[in-house]
Ligand SMILES: [Zn+2]
């Protein structure tokens with residue numbers, strides 16, 4: 481009885497202190513608070529009924545008192561981020577509960593499915609994580625690698641089966657061996673044509689490749705903070721146009737040149753803090769073109785392109801008519817002088 485009275489007194493006191501803290505009117509009684517906290521911790525560890533009572537009280541208060549609930553949530557998030565043993569303990573607890581508690585399992589599954597469909601950032605993070613895990617497993621487990629390849633092939637086949645039907649009537653004729661197009665294929669083709677209409681006019685700020693609009697995204701520099709040194713050397717901003725005195729009133733430079741773009745490959749590397757292998761900063765810088773070579777036409781450029789010329793047999797593949805190199809590939813000397821003399825004689 482005495483204990484429970486003392487406990488009640490303390491709770492009243494605590495509520496009062498908390499009330500005062502919220503209102504900010506009266507300074508806290510720190511020595512008293514510390515003494516009580518020590519007492520509570522000690523008692524909580526040694527007195528089982530008191531422990532249960534406190535647990536009940538916390539559960540009840542958490543369910544009914546919204547500010548207290550928020551405070552507890554903040555505390556848990558903060559502790560999870562800073563306290564490694566606590567983090568591991570929580571992870572273990574979640575894993576164990578997921579395996580043994582069926583309603584909890586269903587709840588978590590629902591939550592994850594909902595979040596995956598509605599939260600784009602969570603989805604891309606999850607996909608990246610899965611890809612990395614699979615890559616790692618493919619490297620370490622040969623059997624898994626074979627199975628994974630097979631699964632990928634089957635998935636692609638399943639995905640496109642409803643849309644593409646190859647004509648089986650005359651399998652030897654190239655013309656009829658094309659996929660029969662339907663409205664969906666037509667839609668995809670027109671979407672593709674729309675993307676490539678103006679040519680590759682978007683320049684990646686990291687690798688300086690000229691790309692189509694669907695191959696780049698806007699470069700938000702604040703997103704690449706994982707490795708500041710690499711980010712600083714990679715984001716060149718070289719081809720972003722800023723109007724100066726040379727521009728007329730209505731600047732003729734296309735809109736996409738006034739914005740900094742980054743390709744998906746460079747973006748994913750920089751986000752993880754790695755140097756993209758194709759980055760200009762990765763010792764791939766090209767010297768500027770000399771002024772006298774700037775306005776050569778295609779034929780002139782071909783003539784001075786190099787002392788060697790590649791030769792290969794190129795064939796059309798039976799399905800889809802893609803081009804492929806067949807057999808050996810040899811490089812012969814290109815005799816520019818002789819060609820020029822011959823054309824002069826003619
Ligand atoms: Zn790039």
Ligand SMILES: [Zn+2]
Nearest residue numbers: 722723727731
């Ligand atoms: Zn301009």
